Amino acid sequence: MSGTVSAAVHQLLLEHDVRHVFGNPGSTELPFLIGLGTDIKYVLGLQESVVTAMADGYAQASGRPALVNLHTAPGLGNAAGALFTAQKNKTPLVVTAGQQDTRHLAWEPLLSGPLVEMAAPYVKWATQPTSPSDVPDAFARAFQIAGTPPTGPVFISIPINFWDAEAEAPPVRRVTAPGAAPPGALDRLARALAAAQNPAMVAGAGIDRAGAWDNAVALAEHLGLPVYEEPLAPRRGFPSGHPLFRGVLKPAVPMVSQDLAGYDLILVVGAPVFTYYPYYPGPQVPPGADIYLLTDDPADAARAPVKEAFVGDLGGALSYLVTHVAARPPTTFPSRASEVARRRSEAARGRDRMTPAYIFNTLAAKLPEDSIIVDESITASPTLRDYLPVHRPASYFTAASGALGWAMPAAVGIKLAQPERPVVAIVGDGSAMYSIQALWTAAQWQTPVLFIVLNNGQYAILKSYTQAFYPGTLSQVQGLNLPGLDLCGLAGAMGVAAERVSSPDALGPAFERGLAGGGPYLVEVMSDRTVPALF
Amino acid sequence: MKIVAVLPPSDQIPAQERLLQGMLKDHEIRIVTSGDALAPLIPEAEILVSTAFVPITGEMIRNAPRLRFLQVAGVGVDHIDMEAARAAGITVANVAAANAVSVAEHVVMVALAMTRDLCNAHTAMRAGQWSLPQWMSRARELAGLTVGIVGMGRIGREVARRLLPFGVTIVYYDVQPLDQATEDELGVTLLPLDDLLAAADIVTVHVPLNENTYHLFDATRFARMKPGAYFINAARAEIVDENALIEALKTRLGAAAIDVFSPEPPQPDHPLFSLPNVILTPHGAGVTVNAQQRIAQGAIQNVLRYLDGRPLADVVIAGTR
């Protein structure tokens, strides 16, 4: 039965269980919108970085590729930063942008542009079909490529005149992703683990993405492995309250080497080796240890300076190791009670100034256990990871790219995908301003996200960086202060209830109101302005 | 009324006597400085002001048919036979918070002194030695250490307030836990005693002495403490099994600061005195000049309240006489 491109794409989207499309429309999107019907909801974002980050959050939290609908070159251009983040996040996104009518494209009409070339650096695959009948097939391929590990964004440019042309929906493809690395290879790793005197594990975001928490915990407990979290993990691969959890690695060569000194074997699971931020001279991996990598990403494997990397399904590889390495005699796990005590003492010290420790300790007491944290708290992020432990998978998200403007819209997308779980976005005042329009979408959809903005009046991390690497120059650096921002005012203007907290006693009750549900809520915390020494 | 006050012997006694007589003009005041001097006055006394160094025995109380009000010029009441006082229907009051700040500051002082090995450095320099190498291998910061406060009453809370800004983690044990708001404000976390001992780098004791706390710190408890940990007792000597402490100081603990002894004063050849890792003070943690003034004021004010028939502060036993 033959129909239009629009109908064929629509049918294919339903077959892929697409329930939401995230977009910001222009003329080139109208044919698609006309054919959209009502079973797929169009989630309007008011700027394309907002649109893309919402879709990113939605895709990660639902575990399925999400659809992004952008408008031509400027829409794609606005989305580029968020697309860069989705690529680093390894988020499966099918991104479309409208192209002008092919019949006069050669004359470069208004809003035409080199879309494929623009998208190419940030996606696994970019295409502009040459004929209408290729469009449904391009979607079919796009979903497959985006969703096959290593997952990531793909891009389709669709000329406006193709939508109403004739086409048939392609048959749904079933593609089985590659499995675990071959047993013969994993046996080498099993032997090395058995022979190691003092092995450790570094847990990466890939574990969470692959749904392999239980396997990682099983292997760690089986061998009594101390577990560290990869630096700057965009998702958390291991329960941070587990007795074997040793903390978060810092994104700098000397700090990673110090933390991992003394281990003779380091098994990195689901992470690049490693994500660093400031440059320091020295070996990229801790000297003196044999490093092994389990990953589903051949590119990470190829780049990693490790003894051996195994590419494939993480859960399968981890459980293979559990059954093929003899258990080590169970060690007694040290009590975590003193960790709780340390946090509480530190929080009490920071009460008057409302330090991140105080803020997160207060929040931790109010948060339901199944909450999801979306983090763009920048200088406060190390404290956040320490104070808001994750107890279950898919509970923590941040942008792997380091790009700002991701967390607020991502939180809206996450809440749409996981309506049952409380979602809290924690962002710096600087970060909040890159995609503040996310509040409007949250208000329109009444998604009960708690937005917490840490208003310290500045880009504190840039001051911290200046003090560490250009000592003595801070007073002459311009552009690092953010006076006069009124986040509550912005929230109110977009229909989100908000309150500003200036005294420590008011914080807990404000969080309670924000978590009560019913709709989005923004708490602007006038937080400590001390510039922390982070580097 | 006939008022007897037992004060510690000092050259201040005549001045104190003049002051009290001036303030309590219409009453008969006697000041004594020993149990022997107290005994003949007891049968007539109606109000007794007592300090810890002269025990008030059951026998004394039974010999005091007219005694109605016993005001302790201090905090501890364990020098009094409380059962006898209760049976006799005597009202007993103390000056509850008077020494809390002094004791808490003392704890800060000895915590710093122990972690820097201050006393040994001082002694070595007096003996003409430049002890920098030892200092460098021993001196530690308080910041980052875990302090275990055993007994979170007024003194324990003052200790917590003062130590928190040093950057320490504070855990505590008490049979009566604080409410959560106070825990959050003080930054302290309740642990079972044995977990506290395993977690703390510094353990400081602030429980009252009673049948549950007698020898609370015995060999088993010291064995639970971290190797190299520091121990502070400015509460009561009997809370600690002294032999176990001495053994622990020889084998496990980093150092101890001991303010209390049994008996007091201790024998000059007390085995603690010859250990290199002990800081000793003469039951003085709570008796700074300021605390003494506060205690004297508090005791006098309560006596005046009693004479005036007004409600008393810090009543320990509400009497019936």
Ligand SMILES: Cc1ncc(C[n+]2csc(CCOP(=O)(O)OP(=O)(O)O)c2C)c(N)n1
């Ligand atoms: C899109 C983008 N623009 C600029 C930066 C550079 N940058 C990194 S952190 C930061 C400041 C963040 O400020 P804020 O969110 O207030 O957090 P704070 O440092 O105060 O904790 C900036 C501007 C970036 N990472 N991404």
Ligand SMILES: [Mg+2]
């Ligand atoms: Mg800021």
